[in-house]
Amino acid sequence: MVRSLAAVFSVLLLAGSGWGWNLARVAEASVSRTDAIPDDGNSDVNGGAHAGAAMNLLLVGMDSRKGLTDEQKALFSTGDADGVLNTDSMMLVHVPADGSAASFVSLPRDTYVSIPGYGKARLNSAYARGYNAASGGEVEKDAAGAQLLVQTVSQFTGLRIDHFAEVNLLGFINLSTIVGGVEVNLCAATQDSYSGADFPAGVQTISGTDALSFVRQRHGLRSDLDRVVRQQVYIAGMLRNVLSSNLLLDLGKQQAIVEQVGSSITFDEGLNVFDLAAQMQNVDPGSLSFQTIPGLTDAKVDGADVLKPPSQAVVNDFFATLTADPAPAPPPAPSSAAPALAPSAVTVSVLNGSGVSGAAATAATALTAGGFQASSGGNAASTGTTTVRHRTGDEAAAALVVGQVPGAAVAVDDSIPVGAVQLVIGGDFEGVGQPVTVEAPASAGLETNERTATDTSCIH
Numbered sequence: 044m045v046r047s048l049a050a051v052f053s054v055l056l057l058a059g060s061g062w063g064w065n066l067a068r069v070a071e072a073s074v075s076r077t078d079a080i081p082d083d084g085n086s087d088v089n090g091g092a093h094a095g096a097a098m099n100l101l102l103v104g105m106d107s108r109k110g111l112t113d114e115q116k117a118l119f120s121t122g123d124a125d126g127v128l129n130t131d132s133m134m135l136v137h138v139p140a141d142g143s144a145a146s147f148v149s150l151p152r153d154t155y156v157s158i159p160g161y162g163k164a165r166l167n168s169a170y171a172r173g174y175n176a177a178s179g180g181e182v183e184k185d186a187a188g189a190q191l192l193v194q195t196v197s198q199f200t201g202l203r204i205d206h207f208a209e210v211n212l213l214g215f216i217n218l219s220t221i222v223g224g225v226e227v228n229l230c231a232a233t234q235d236s237y238s239g240a241d242f243p244a245g246v247q248t249i250s251g252t253d254a255l256s257f258v259r260q261r262h263g264l265r266s267d268l269d270r271v272v273r274q275q276v277y278i279a280g281m282l283r284n285v286l287s288s289n290l291l292l293d294l295g296k297q298q299a300i301v302e303q304v305g306s307s308i309t310f311d312e313g314l315n316v317f318d319l320a321a322q323m324q325n326v327d328p329g330s331l332s333f334q335t336i337p338g339l340t341d342a343k344v345d346g347a348d349v350l351k352p353p354s355q356a357v358v359n360d361f362f363a364t365l366t367a368d369p370a371p372a373p374p375p376a377p378s379s380a381a382p383a384l385a386p387s388a389v390t391v392s393v394l395n396g397s398g399v400s401g402a403a404a405t406a407a408t409a410l411t412a413g414g415f416q417a418s419s420g421g422n423a424a425s426t427g428t429t430t431v432r433h434r435t436g437d438e439a440a441a442a443l444v445v446g447q448v449p450g451a452a453v454a455v456d457d458s459i460p461v462g463a464v465q466l467v468i469g470g471d472f473e474g475v476g477q478p479v480t481v482e483a484p485a486s487a488g489l490e491t492n493e494r495t496a497t498d499t500s501c502i503h
Contacts, residue, residue, distance in 0.1 A: 224250030225280030
């Protein structure tokens with residue numbers, strides 16, 4: 044899945060190369076398409092679509108044996124599972140509008156979620172339920188399966204899913220071989236007769252059948268989350284290879300990758316490979332991050348092993364943080380060469396947005412005692428965040444006020460008179476001379492598991 048997209052990106056990274064664009068045309072012309080993005084049941088938590096060029100892409104690895112011979116099924120330890128429609132691996136990828144990074148979040152197959160119209164079940168069953176309930180031929184059934192999966196993921200994450208990409212097992216095996224294998228690092232030796240995994244401890248390069256065994260291993264691990272980490276680490280290694288200078292200069296290997304992409308991947312009808320590649324042309328391994336939904340816990344439901352997510356509020360907070368625009372840079376500090384500004388030269392209007400009666404008057408009195416020319420300006424719209432507002436050029440005056448309310452947010456507002464500062468008291472205000480109380484996000488305290496594509500530390 045991800046490796047196919049990364050392969051296309053690498054071709055387009057050849058700046059100004061007609062050869063690269065020609066290869067991209069080959070991929071665009073040969074790749075399969077499906078009507079995966081539904082008209083309803085796919086929106087962000089506020090009921091709309093996000094703005095700008097930011098993108099959320101659902102990547103899916105199908106547990107399908109289509110295209111494998113009986114000999115390959117035995118060699119790859121896949122079992123006899125023709126017709127299996129479970130989505131073996133899923134990741135949500137967020138690409139910001141400037142294309143400077145990509146955040147990959149694994150959605151474990153056993154995550155216990157609500158599937159629209161079917162109640163609660165494991166996430167990997169959503170595609171099959173949509174497929175089996177649909178009428179028509181294979182094309183219509185595939186689209187219905189993809190759409191129900193997209194609706195399920197959108198409802199679970201609180202995000203709109205813009206695009207969909209799917210890769211099959213054979214495509215993964217072939218791509219892993221083309222790139223020359225991927226270096227992984229195991230903390231301990233491991234073995235699993237079910238998947239065919241048999242790996243020593245330490246650093247090693249794996250590809251082909253070994254790569255498939257590595258990402259599919261479920262037995263002999265501490266939990267199914269270890270399997271998710273293996274998938275992330277292998278994909279990260281694949282991306283490092285694809286973005287390496289060696290591959291970018293190997294036109295023959297690029298052609299082999301793109302031809303494989305065209306034969307093994309399915310995109311939604313609206314995904315434009317050229318636009319996406321152009322958006323991400325400056326990305327590097329250090330700006331590719333991988334993590335898993337925090338707070339998942341092992342449980343059994345009706346005798347089946349599942350991973351129960353934390354509360355919906357925690358899940359929504361996690362994904363809202365993931366897709367939030369980068370915070371604006373703070374205003375520059377006043378130059379050390381500038382003459383010192385005295386509090387008596389600063390006029391402060393204090394507005395009360397905290398809902399606490401008399402808070403503005405009390406704060407104005409305290410600021411006046413500190414040498415400021417402060418007065419109460421009445422009430423403001425209710426807010427949880429205490430903010431110091433100032434006109435462009437009055438950064439030094441604002442800094443003096445922030446010094447009296449440590450941690451307060453700072454905003455530029457050119458409607459404020461020159462030399463004046465506005466202090467808007469929010470629900471986090473504790474008083475002049477006290478830092479604001481910043482409420483921890485809902486996901487605070489949960490173990491962080493983020494790693495970048497440059498992280499080569501050992502895994503279990």
